């Protein structure tokens with residue numbers, strides 16, 4: 001059985017190890033979704049991960065649900081990612097961009113002309129989100145037309161192409177955490193009566209259309225996808241998650257994707273249920289330690305394991321795992337604040353000893 005430190009093949013890429021950096025929103029971009037120069041330093045510091053997956057990045061102006069999140073749909077945004085991919089590659093690292101559309105979780109504050117957000121159906125999420133004017137309640141979204149759905153599928157494909165132009169090794173579709181793709185999958189958000197709603201087959205249609213469009217644009221071997229079955233976040237209620245993912249995963253086998261990434265946020269044994277259904281590379285994540293990650297590899301429940309918060313505070317996490325060195329504690333108060341504090345100033349081992 002492989003260890004954390006064994007290489008693994010991902011499509012045409014060879015990853016140095018099986019320790020993956022999770023996609024994490026850090027809200028350092030400007031209002032135009034352009035990354036400042038110091039973002040390259042943050043990712044460069046973490047380039048010893050087998051693979052970095054970037055923070056979720058907006059595919060279009062209507063995708064934006066969080067303050068200071070980056071985009072990948074304007075020339076200036078694309079340019080601002082180039083120093084990031086160059087810096088990671090200069091250290092021999094590999095980097096995928098995570099792309100998303102937040103659907104009903106977007107607040108009008110973030111959208112062009114302060115319009116209503118869009119979603120599979122006009123169902124408001126309970127809860128609120130942070131803006132420059134403080135917390136604001138989610139609003140009732142407008143139901144997408146079929147023409148708009150086709151347009152968004154095209155936006156995902158264009159975003160994937162733009163990411164490759166910015167130098168990324170591939171793109172991860174965010175189909176987790178209650179954003180647009182998972183809103184289509186979920187019974188309490190998707191009340192549609194057309195071919196995008198109702199049966200599991202219909203609810204999964206948007207997911208497959210997006211994955212196919214992205215694969216056509218950049219090659220399936222450069223496309224990954226993240227799921228978070230039954231995650232209690234953004235007012236999701238995935239009542240038939242067992243049947244849903246049991247339907248989806250075997251259908252991904254023929255797609256030739258780079259990997260699938262599953263976050264088990266419920267402790268219901270999702271990797272035990274889902275790993276056997278998928279024949280390709282399987283990343284497992286959420287709340288892992290070095291030991292629990294090693295155990296997942298040893299039990300054949302993952303091919304590589306994903307760490308989030310630990311990578312925020314430990315830029316050299318693989319080295320620390322290798323040496324069984326102590327980990328820096330994360331400072332939650334700077335997870336989403338602008339500027340370099342709590343971002344590029346966590347010490348590496350050689351600096352802290």
Ligand SMILES: Cc1cc2nc3c(=O)[nH]c(=O)nc-3n(C[C@H](O)[C@H](O)[C@H](O)COP(=O)(O)O)c2cc1C
Pocket residue numbers: 022023024025026054055056098174176177226263285286287288306307308309310335
């Ligand atoms: C600050 C922060 C931002 C996050 N942003 C994203 C994101 O943009 N996309 C995503 O898929 N998950 C996001 N997550 C979830 C992580 O990718 C990961 O699944 C989660 O943190 C669990 O892993 P961990 O316990 O190792 O941190 C975020 C988590 C944190 C802590």
